[in-house]
Structures are given as C-alpha cells and as structure tokens.
Amino acid sequence: MSSDTVTAVAATVIALGSLWVSYTQSRDSRQHSRQSVRPLLQMRRIKEYEGTNAELRVVNAGLGPAIVTTSVVRLDGEPVGQWDYHTQHSILSSFPTRPKAYSMRPGAVVLAGQSVTLLSLDEFSDEQHGWFWDLITRRLVIEIRYESLYGGENFSVTPPEF
The missing domain is CATH 2.60.40 (Immunoglobulin-like)
Known part of the structure; x- marks a missing residue:
C-alpha cells in the first residue's frame, strides 16, 4: 500500500468522523432549542x-x-x-x-x-x-x-x- 493510499484513507476517515460529529451536534442543538421553549x-x-x-x-x-x-x-x-x-x-x-x-x-x-x-x-x-x-x-x-x-x-x- 502506497503512502498516497494511506493518506487518502486517513483523510476519508477524518472527513466521515467530522461529518458524524457535525450531525450529532446539529441534532443536539435542535433538540435543545425545542426544550428551551x-x-x-x-x-x-x-x-x-x-x-x-x-x-x-x-x-x-x-x-x-x-x-x-x-x-x-x-x-x-x-x-x-x-x-x-x-x-x-x-x-x-x-x-x-x-x-x-x-x-x-x-x-x-x-x-x-x-x-x-x-x-x-x-x-x-x-x-x-x-x-x-x-x-x-x-x-x-x-x-x-x-x-x-x-x-x-x-x-x-x-x-x-x-
């Protein structure tokens, strides 16, 4: 496996992790907004x-x-x-x-x-x-x-x- 492949896989994993964190924060923020009113x-x-x-x-x-x-x-x-x-x-x-x-x-x-x-x-x-x-x-x-x-x-x- 070349270093370019390892870099691409690592970047994909980091991007998917960031997407997941962003989604859960957005969901929690919406839920908090509903509870606040x-x-x-x-x-x-x-x-x-x-x-x-x-x-x-x-x-x-x-x-x-x-x-x-x-x-x-x-x-x-x-x-x-x-x-x-x-x-x-x-x-x-x-x-x-x-x-x-x-x-x-x-x-x-x-x-x-x-x-x-x-x-x-x-x-x-x-x-x-x-x-x-x-x-x-x-x-x-x-x-x-x-x-x-x-x-x-x-x-x-x-x-x-x-």
Whole structure:
C-alpha cells in the first residue's frame, strides 16, 4: 500500500468522523432549542381562607408559550364537550351560584409564566359553596391538550388527583 493510499484513507476517515460529529451536534442543538421553549401546563385547585375565593387555575410553568389544540370535559366521568361557553353554560347553569368561567378554545395561547383561571367563585365559604369545591375536586375533569411553537407534541394536562 502506497503512502498516497494511506493518506487518502486517513483523510476519508477524518472527513466521515467530522461529518458524524457535525450531525450529532446539529441534532443536539435542535433538540435543545425545542426544550428551551417547551411549555409545561399545570392545573391547580386553590381554596384560600374563608370569605375569599376558590378556583381551578392553569399555570404555564414552562419556558415557552402553550398553544391549546383541544380540550375535553368530563362531568361525573361522562364526556360533555370542549371547555367553551356552551359546555360551561350547560354544566354551571344548574348550580345555585354561577361561578366565573374562562374558555380554553383551540388556538388559545398561555404564555410562559401566565396563569389562567378556568373556574372561580368569589367569597367562597365551605357551608354555602361546598358544591363548588366538590365540583372542581371530584366531579369535573378538564383535560387540555396543547403544543409548543414547534407543534406536534400533543402534551396534555388534567387536574391532579385529589
């Protein structure tokens, strides 16, 4: 084997190694970029002191905006639709006091660090409004499906088990 052949083989091996390193760095960089704008929605139930309010809230604890793709609402285990005005009205109209409600329609955006109250009841008291706390802790499940700016991830959030 001549020295020219050895030099050519070595150059080819070095070039292929460089191509592999470049490819893996590029892939890792893309993955890091996706993670750096990943949203992370969390649902929280909040009941403050007597006479204040109780609510079901969505918080984006991630680094990027969450884009809502769809929502599914279940009442007592039965699906009743998406979390929009019509579903809210059909669920909440039968209660003695109508809570404040905020819709999460497809295309809605929850910015990084933003908090959105889905349901709230002002001047909450356990004696008068126990039905509301029972509703948001046991009977009502709102599942929100969302994605990042890149799209296609199909993340979802539901209230934590109580």
